[in-house]
Amino acid sequence: MRLIIDTDTAGDDCFSILVAAAQPDVTIEAVTICNGNIVFEQQIENALKTLEVAGLGGKVPVYPGCPKPLLREHVNAAYVFGADGMSNAGFPRTRQRPEKKHAVDAIIETVLANPGEITIIAQAPLTNLAVAATMEPRIAKAVKHLWIMGGTDNGVGNVTPAAEYNFYVDPEAAAMVFNAGFDISLVTWTLSLSSSLMTEGDLAEVAAMGTAKSDFFTTVNESQVQFSRDHYGHAGTVHPDALTSACALVPGVVTETAECLVQIELDSLLTRAYSSVSSPRVPKQEIADPSLG
Amino acid sequence: MRLIIDTDTAGDDCFSILVAAAQPDVTIEAVTICNGNIVFEQQIENALKTLEVAGLGGKVPVYPGCPKPLLREHVNAAYVFGADGMSNAGFPRTRQRPEKKHAVDAIIETVLANPGEITIIAQAPLTNLAVAATMEPRIAKAVKHLWIMGGTDNGVGNVTPAAEYNFYVDPEAAAMVFNAGFDISLVTWTLSLSSSLMTEGDLAEVAAMGTAKSDFFTTVNESQVQFSRDHYGHAGTVHPDALTSACALVPGVVTETAECLVQIELDSLLTRAYSSVSSPRVPKQEIADPSLG
Amino acid sequence: MRLIIDTDTAGDDCFSILVAAAQPDVTIEAVTICNGNIVFEQQIENALKTLEVAGLGGKVPVYPGCPKPLLREHVNAAYVFGADGMSNAGFPRTRQRPEKKHAVDAIIETVLANPGEITIIAQAPLTNLAVAATMEPRIAKAVKHLWIMGGTDNGVGNVTPAAEYNFYVDPEAAAMVFNAGFDISLVTWTLSLSSSLMTEGDLAEVAAMGTAKSDFFTTVNESQVQFSRDHYGHAGTVHPDALTSACALVPGVVTETAECLVQIELDSLLTRAYSSVSSPRVPKQEIADPSLG
Amino acid sequence: MRLIIDTDTAGDDCFSILVAAAQPDVTIEAVTICNGNIVFEQQIENALKTLEVAGLGGKVPVYPGCPKPLLREHVNAAYVFGADGMSNAGFPRTRQRPEKKHAVDAIIETVLANPGEITIIAQAPLTNLAVAATMEPRIAKAVKHLWIMGGTDNGVGNVTPAAEYNFYVDPEAAAMVFNAGFDISLVTWTLSLSSSLMTEGDLAEVAAMGTAKSDFFTTVNESQVQFSRDHYGHAGTVHPDALTSACALVPGVVTETAECLVQIELDSLLTRAYSSVSSPRVPKQEIADPSLG
Numbered sequence A, B, C, D: 001m002r003l004i005i006d007t008d009t010a011g012d013d014c015f016s017i018l019v020a021a022a023q024p025d026v027t028i029e030a031v032t033i034c035n036g037n038i039v040f041e042q043q044i045e046n047a048l049k050t051l052e053v054a055g056l057g058g059k060v061p062v063y064p065g066c067p068k069p070l071l072r073e074h075v076n077a078a079y080v081f082g083a084d085g086m087s088n089a090g091f092p093r094t095r096q097r098p099e100k101k102h103a104v105d106a107i108i109e110t111v112l113a114n115p116g117e118i119t120i121i122a123q124a125p126l127t128n129l130a131v132a133a134t135m136e137p138r139i140a141k142a143v144k145h146l147w148i149m150g151g152t153d154n155g156v157g158n159v160t161p162a163a164e165y166n167f168y169v170d171p172e173a174a175a176m177v178f179n180a181g182f183d184i185s186l187v188t189w190t191l192s193l194s195s196s197l198m199t200e201g202d203l204a205e206v207a208a209m210g211t212a213k214s215d216f217f218t219t220v221n222e223s224q225v226q227f228s229r230d231h232y233g234h235a236g237t238v239h240p241d242a243l244t245s246a247c248a249l250v251p252g253v254v255t256e257t258a259e260c261l262v263q264i265e266l267d268s269l270l271t272r273a274y275s276s277v278s279s280p281r282v283p284k285q286e287i288a289d290p291s292l293g
């Protein structure tokens, strides 16, 4: 499988790249950086560092993308991941440097040059993909499959009661991507709460491995462990981006799917970026309210 | 306890009235009718019938209220409860007739004449209470306590993915009531899914009692049993209004509460009437986004 | 003609009442007070004072109505009319006192008791009429005609660039009244700018009359003269409420009308209460945009 | 002056290019095509044809840009300009062909390579500029000046009562451009109604010139003459794009300006794309409403 990972590299974004790099039949064609968790320039460094840890230093180009959301003030998540998004690990700068080409141009060119070949994992706000699909709408059908980490299943969010971070940061971009005609699989925050939790025991098991990659994981995950302790009263951590990579790339991880209509709230501050996901619990709208039909 | 029940009498509204009538220390001062589940005039008849079954025929005045929501097209729920809201039972007309006085005037007068004395159970769209509090804002502090059945805990709704019926029908009224200064306890659709389910076994047990009240229950509940079979694949039914009465009136039913900020979505069609309920899963807004602070 | 005047009595509201009182064939059946320009209680006093000046002291009942808008924080206009709405004139309290009955009940009862007979002039935010039409929808068709001062003709407002004061204070009420089925004539702020201006010369002419009514006018109008001087660089004043009374009651004042669709903006803060008025300058919506059809 | 013209070439867009081409001290560096008036591909042909008529065939590169708005369904204006945007003139295809490079990349590269040198005239929906400023926010300060044709001065629109076409087609793009930090002059539809009208006499005068350019003008303007006859009852036409070029490029055309805050409505369908323009007729918002401050 040929892969582009669009990422706001911090914390779990790194682990997701490690998951992808570990798959024998996956080629990471590019890593593209989108505004998100932390300061934009640092996210580029974090992607380069993670590729180095994964043994891919110098082998996968990293393209900087859109440094800000389309329309909204940027909102960072440094309160979860530390100022550098790596639990303030202070890693030395990598030898590999980012490309000059813009991520949006890289996405368009790679996809159009390889129609039906490229899978994209989008684990950040969706600004880059939204802009790419606006400049060149044909990419939607030329992408093989698009995996998105974002939103909730009509459940409680992680930025406001109504919204999850990736969609909240750039809701217009999310709506544009869902309207663009991509073939999409959505991995929600709701799902990650039930299916991506690493317990204190799991984390200890990883730490005990003592490899370079497990040490990197443990170091980078430290801020999130602390955040869980402070806010949720336990020391486990959730891994929505890594879950998305696992669902996309590791056979057998996905055991059940549903075909849904997803709509993103743009018109209200209170529910900004709420992801309405059609549900069998809800009567068909034309029954409940003919005026919604 | 002195009680006003504001109701769109159909199905579970009836059972809620039965629950209230069965409490030894509760006096139902008035039943007020609000637009909601079914045709307005039929809701009045259903309230009168239920009071008769409860042994309160002629003893509790029934006041017709606002026949339509404030601003929105009415949405009925006859698809759940049958056209008459009683599973088309065809009950004969009661001897007791509704009052001439408007429900809104009755609420204002009763509350202001008995400051700190009257508890209200609101188990319908909130038009009557919103109008009463607009005409006479002092009622908010003069009511002893207001129990509301409506909304969700940031969960899936029953009319749209985002919204529950009572709030969906008149979201402006819901927002007005939450802003008016009442002392409110909210029983949500989300809670009723987990805590008000009567299983097939429970329903059989009630049917086996063979009393006038249990027969009434079984007859009136029939449409909802059918609805559950058709939509959820089981024959149990949920009872949010009766749960609200039980929470309000029966000691020991409520085992846990949380103090929350509730905000109602008014500005968007997609999330119309979404109830944002503050949650410990969500970082304080001033952390997540200073611009929301 | 039998008339109810719904008013937030301050400045020009008073002059509108004087205009109505001066018509030989007009009977003012009631004055109803709605939240608006200034402190609610003072508006009641101003209405009583104006009726006294008009020679109607003790002859027209004054009913206090809804003291606050439906859903929004109240916004006052004391910056235009002075704290007492009468240019701080310090008039002594009138002998006539307000009624106990609520304005909303008075409107419903008067209209239903005299179907097809009562004309209403609404020169304040529309809370009272919106609540009346919610409690008793039949009044819309039972009113003879409803004259409203409010909104703009897609022009610049007087509270925000998009909105006029009466609609801005309670936009939901405005929308409810336009949806309720009344037979409505709208006198907009836009029209009042071109057709209700009293120039410095006009005002001097009134002052020179030296009657009790002209003295009252000159005294009460003083704050608005000052406001015009400060904000518009001239000492003329506009009189939208008096223009409305004149249009409604004085033959020959209206020389041209157009049948329009009026829609009130509720969903956005930026354009809160904008009144969209259909215009021959705009292509039919189904031409411009089939999705709006 | 070095100029980029961003255009949805149809009707008046052509005349605006002619105006720019006729200025002795203006170099048109590029023409960029944005979605708008008519079918995207035809707009490219119209730009090429107009450059040929202006004597610039083969001398100014034409870059195709974003073929669709960011978020909304496209709305065309073929009902004004004819299906080909040239009154169905049937012009033969030009020798010059469009560039392969995307308009967005061309704008970014030209501006960043010539900081402080490039003036942009934007006479179409603002998708291209919004995307360029998202990919590369530094262009906002690197552009010398941005002239925009769009919106109204809180006046009646030409697509809905609230909105003008260019902003209506892509309101999010308009808001993004106004937020991006450009130095902007806005020429509104309201202004063009009073200041860009060519009367029947004016049009006859142009027709009488009998030059290649005047013939082109008369031919292309034919559909708009017909539209005016059908909708406005006269045969004059308005020229907002040409007015914008004239304001930007011809000394002495602009006689008066005002510094304003411009905000674009995004949250509501009724007022979609309304441009709120701060006005001296409106009291400072902090006076009118502290909650808006």
Ligand SMILES: [Ca+2]
Pocket: A007, A008, A009, A012, A013, A036, A123, A124, A241
């Ligand atoms: Ca991420």
Ligand SMILES: [Ca+2]
Pocket: B007, B008, B009, B012, B013, B036, B123, B124, B241
């Ligand atoms: Ca109910």
Ligand SMILES: [Ca+2]
Pocket: C007, C008, C009, C010, C012, C013, C036, C123, C124, C241
């Ligand atoms: Ca008034």
Ligand SMILES: [Ca+2]
Pocket: D007, D008, D009, D012, D013, D036, D123, D124, D241
């Ligand atoms: Ca144009």
